[in-house]
Amino acid sequence: MSDVRPILDMNAFDGKSSAPGGHAQSDLLDRRLRNIGAASVLFYRDPIEMVSASGCWMTAADGTSYLDFYNNVPSVGHCHPRVVGAMAEQAARLNINSRYLHQTVETYLDRLKATFPDHLENIVLTCSGSEANDLAIRIAQRATGARGIIVTESAYHGNTSAVTEISPSAIKRGGLPDHVVAVPPPSKQAYGDNVAAGFADAVYLAITTLQDRGYGVAALIVDSIFSSDGVFSNPKGFLRLAVAVMQRAGGLFIADEVQPGFARTGDAFWGFSRHDVAPDIVSMGKPMGNGFPMAGIAVRPELLAAFCEDVGYFNTFAASPVAAATGLAVLDVIRDEDLQNNAAVCGAYLREGLQHLAEMDARITDIRGAGLFMGVDLSANGDPSEPGGQLVGDVINAMRRHRVLIGAAGKYGQTLKIRPPLCLTRSEVDFFIEALGKSLRTCG
Amino acid sequence: MSDVRPILDMNAFDGKSSAPGGHAQSDLLDRRLRNIGAASVLFYRDPIEMVSASGCWMTAADGTSYLDFYNNVPSVGHCHPRVVGAMAEQAARLNINSRYLHQTVETYLDRLKATFPDHLENIVLTCSGSEANDLAIRIAQRATGARGIIVTESAYHGNTSAVTEISPSAIKRGGLPDHVVAVPPPSKQAYGDNVAAGFADAVYLAITTLQDRGYGVAALIVDSIFSSDGVFSNPKGFLRLAVAVMQRAGGLFIADEVQPGFARTGDAFWGFSRHDVAPDIVSMGKPMGNGFPMAGIAVRPELLAAFCEDVGYFNTFAASPVAAATGLAVLDVIRDEDLQNNAAVCGAYLREGLQHLAEMDARITDIRGAGLFMGVDLSANGDPSEPGGQLVGDVINAMRRHRVLIGAAGKYGQTLKIRPPLCLTRSEVDFFIEALGKSLRTCG
Numbered sequence: 001m002s003d004v005r006p007i008l009d010m011n012a013f014d015g016k017s018s019a020p021g022g023h024a025q026s027d028l029l030d031r032r033l034r035n036i037g038a039a040s041v042l043f044y045r046d047p048i049e050m051v052s053a054s055g056c057w058m059t060a061a062d063g064t065s066y067l068d069f070y071n072n073v074p075s076v077g078h079c080h081p082r083v084v085g086a087m088a089e090q091a092a093r094l095n096i097n098s099r100y101l102h103q104t105v106e107t108y109l110d111r112l113k114a115t116f117p118d119h120l121e122n123i124v125l126t127c128s129g130s131e132a133n134d135l136a137i138r139i140a141q142r143a144t145g146a147r148g149i150i151v152t153e154s155a156y157h158g159n160t161s162a163v164t165e166i167s168p169s170a171i172k173r174g175g176l177p178d179h180v181v182a183v184p185p186p187s188k189q190a191y192g193d194n195v196a197a198g199f200a201d202a203v204y205l206a207i208t209t210l211q212d213r214g215y216g217v218a219a220l221i222v223d224s225i226f227s228s229d230g231v232f233s234n235p236k237g238f239l240r241l242a243v244a245v246m247q248r249a250g251g252l253f254i255a256d257e258v259q260p261g262f263a264r265t266g267d268a269f270w271g272f273s274r275h276d277v278a279p280d281i282v283s284m285g286k287p288m289g290n291g292f293p294m295a296g297i298a299v300r301p302e303l304l305a306a307f308c309e310d311v312g313y314f315n316t317f318a319a320s321p322v323a324a325a326t327g328l329a330v331l332d333v334i335r336d337e338d339l340q341n342n343a344a345v346c347g348a349y350l351r352e353g354l355q356h357l358a359e360m361d362a363r364i365t366d367i368r369g370a371g372l373f374m375g376v377d378l379s380a381n382g383d384p385s386e387p388g389g390q391l392v393g394d395v396i397n398a399m400r401r402h403r404v405l406i407g408a409a410g411k412y413g414q415t416l417k418i419r420p421p422l423c424l425t426r427s428e429v430d431f432f433i434e435a436l437g438k439s440l441r442t443c444g
Numbered sequence: 445m446s447d448v449r450p451i452l453d454m455n456a457f458d459g460k461s462s463a464p465g466g467h468a469q470s471d472l473l474d475r476r477l478r479n480i481g482a483a484s485v486l487f488y489r490d491p492i493e494m495v496s497a498s499g500c501w502m503t504a505a506d507g508t509s510y511l512d513f514y515n516n517v518p519s520v521g522h523c524h525p526r527v528v529g530a531m532a533e534q535a536a537r538l539n540i541n542s543r544y545l546h547q548t549v550e551t552y553l554d555r556l557k558a559t560f561p562d563h564l565e566n567i568v569l570t571c572s573g574s575e576a577n578d579l580a581i582r583i584a585q586r587a588t589g590a591r592g593i594i595v596t597e598s599a600y601h602g603n604t605s606a607v608t609e610i611s612p613s614a615i616k617r618g619g620l621p622d623h624v625v626a627v628p629p630p631s632k633q634a635y636g637d638n639v640a641a642g643f644a645d646a647v648y649l650a651i652t653t654l655q656d657r658g659y660g661v662a663a664l665i666v667d668s669i670f671s672s673d674g675v676f677s678n679p680k681g682f683l684r685l686a687v688a689v690m691q692r693a694g695g696l697f698i699a700d701e702v703q704p705g706f707a708r709t710g711d712a713f714w715g716f717s718r719h720d721v722a723p724d725i726v727s728m729g730k731p732m733g734n735g736f737p738m739a740g741i742a743v744r745p746e747l748l749a750a751f752c753e754d755v756g757y758f759n760t761f762a763a764s765p766v767a768a769a770t771g772l773a774v775l776d777v778i779r780d781e782d783l784q785n786n787a788a789v790c791g792a793y794l795r796e797g798l799q800h801l802a803e804m805d806a807r808i809t810d811i812r813g814a815g816l817f818m819g820v821d822l823s824a825n826g827d828p829s830e831p832g833g834q835l836v837g838d839v840i841n842a843m844r845r846h847r848v849l850i851g852a853a854g855k856y857g858q859t860l861k862i863r864p865p866l867c868l869t870r871s872e873v874d875f876f877i878e879a880l881g882k883s884l885r886t887c888g
Binding site for chain 1: 469472473475476478479480481482483485486487491492493494495496497502515517518522523525528531532535536537538539540541542543544545546547549550553554557565566567568571572573574575578579581582603604605606608613614615616617618729730735736737738743745748749751752753754755756757758759760761762763764766767
């Protein structure tokens, strides 16, 4: 792991740069560093003070407005009035734990379940994707009687003790624990032209490693669009073989939909659907409440029942009427504003724009993704085998000057990670492409 | 552990009782069991469908209103308009992660820090108390280089993998892992008249056990009012000796304030204050956002810095402007409505009422607690050494018929756990005492 630059640190304020513009903001930064200390994580060499947001735009304290291509939490648009209204209305009426019955909670769970394959009959709500993945891992370990987990090598699955252990990208020092094996992400660099077979072979090898170590295999868990690994979506169906190998070995397949879920990939509501696989557990989070802290898992009922024989699971804040009303409004907005289709249509238009840029600039070495989740590889000399992490960092900071917020992914930070709100318009795509073109021209 | 009835199951709907009144609610219960499956946890033999709440009262679908002595999340009152207003206003303006600077976030953190001793300089916000305790444990293990954790024998510290391991009350089958040792709670039954010395001796013994097992000692973690153990608050300062023993052995003291914190104990803002101890880490949660999912830790900065050398910690939903605005409104309401003082005054009045009942009914064998967090032991034959878990269960269900919602605590569920909202009035105390008197007369 020591050669991997933690993705969490990409583009972070390092505490050494000059303070951002003006006395007020310098004071704010000082307070921030005093308050949160070493756990403070800020974007940009000069952090931005934000004051408001709407649709795909955020406005800073100095009045500058930024097009947000970074956040995938406010997925139906920042501060969507219908979502905020539903949350506020329910919070004023009743906000309690799930030990009482409530109509909206069951209405929401019914609606959410309808988005999943029939075999995922149960939903357990949590507060965060971290809690969801933590629970999913425990259910898998209980169901299989095994401990071994297989992940990809720049995976991120959350911040609890158990899921940090399966998140190579969060580990700064030391390696993975023995019961976790990381395989290279499903890239051409790693596996050549037959990604499906290569990735399945890697999973098979990891299974034998875990069996040799005496842990057995509990689960293969992947973000179904491999966000932090660099965004890998094609060819459709490439995951199927690896999942079959895992399930045949007695392990489960957990689809982590915290990033790709809720219509972002355009072709389906969930990222795993494009691979025609049947997950044993699906975890979900970030965009689920458009900013209200909520997440959860969908799970085969017999797996959940076995887990609940050993241990009581209750989540105080989760599955409240407010979470349900908020989550329901998100589902309504996705449907009523046709956002899945917009993700497909706008995503295709975005891809065209990126391809047009790539024709003019050989440093763009690959364009991947689905819908409004895309990854664009950069390389300073145009050689895909020489990842351009530094160039990506420079472009991200240049993009900020052109009023676009965007992040990085990949083992070497070589990938621009593109995930704007799903309500994106064609003119906003144009704004982004123009800013990226200008930024590339001034970098490197 | 096998003799311990999990507290999470006390008073739970068992899935076998007759469905609650009417076709509509029966349908709702069916949907609930289908949706959440084995992880469904419901109160009462006949679960209640709730529709609204205000102050200390909740209203069911059939129009019945209930006095809520159970919830300690809506601590400043259900659906407090000032808290809901602050949340809604901020959610309509900006709701993003903490990678950008925001005035309200730092204002909140400054205000929150001012409630702690000076040495706890850093705050890390999370979504839930579980995430807070999970983080606290990891920080302690990193700081000490040891793994061993000492808890009390009916402790509950949350639902993640790592904190379920230190929550004996959540474990239904099997024992604690080897790196966790549970000591009896600070009760007279366990330690006689000198609880401070007895509890410190038990902690010392646990330390040597963990050292003998090769784990060393990372932390003693206790809920500073021992909620799930049965509510133990007196004599003031009894924790001091045990904390000194732990810190002298090189371990940390973590005060879990998820239950007693935010002015509930009346005499102080935090439960640990009554013991005149200096925690190395404090975790907080439930009442922090009055229902908005937020929690966190306060921590010595050098401990946090060491932890952050090894691993990136970032929490997507936590420390958002909405969490900050909501948390700030909670602090404002506690101050402006003088709720800490009300907890002290109303708590004293409540204690008088309970003592009056105890004079008339020998089955009340002990009354403990501070402010508006109290525990009342029941024993069917008035013998404190024969805990009345069944009687408590009967009383809880009788209280429901008298329109009061209340729960249980303690290893055998022998303790009525009393924790109403802090805005409780004297007339509501009267209502409660009358209902408890009637319920006791009809039970056993």
